[in-house]
Amino acid sequence: MSEASSIEQLSALRMKYHERKDAFLEQNISVKDPFCVFRDWLNDALNTKEILEPNAAALATVDAAGKPSNRFVLVKEANEDGFTFFTNYGSRKADNIASNANVAIAIYWMPLRRSIRIEGVAEKIPEAASLKYFHERPRASQIGAVASPQSQRIPSRSYLDEIEKGIKEKLGPDGEVPLPNWGGYLVRPNLIEFWQGQTDRLHDRICFRRGPGVESEVDGKLVHGGENGWVYERLAP
Secondary structure, eight states, rough: OOHHHHHHHHHHOOOBOOOOOOOOOOOSSSOOHHHHHHHHHHHHHHTTTTOTTTTTTEEEOOOOOEEEEEEEEEOOOOETTTEEEEEEEEHHHHHHHHHHOOEEEEEEEGGGTEEEEEEEEEEEEEEEHHHHTTTTSSSHHHHHHHHHHHHSSSSSSEEEEEEEEHHHHHHTTTTTOOOOOOEEEEEEEHHHEEEETTTTSOOOOEEEEESSGGGGGGOOOEEOOOOOTTTEEEOOO
């Protein structure tokens, strides 16, 4: 296949989304709080067998020089405080967050034709909470976290295998795996946007915002008052 024909195939791709009768409307949101909407949409995703990892999310960060980077993480907790994921504290994402705590998260559930976009500020969770979750993970995953100097250059795959082997020999079959430089981040959101695709490309976008001064923007026409300090608005697709 030539490069030209490959590009032509991409340009011809068309996904069928929702029809107008299934539009995502403000009046269908019973509680005007984004965490309530998130829970409803997450339950739909959890009950959709085609979605194998409903908690998979793309996390975007920016380094001290303003250069962005993006990668997938697994959201392990979502509540009124925010969204929690875990990582090595020596990783590139952790270095980025140390210099600029503003992050963005995107979740896409293709079978539902839905996406959620989150903007907020990341902060480390207490070490005790990280330790508790760390020891809830499978033992192999705990050892893997100790063995891997995440985001650092390594000479080969066998280099990691040797480190892992050494850790297993040192700990034995029952030794407790020590917590490495690893733990959770809580992303406290100030913006959560819900997107639902429409076949005619007039997609639905309802955005919730929270922060200093946002409630003064409420006019009942473009910006509406929600609950728990949130305001919401519809954005053009």
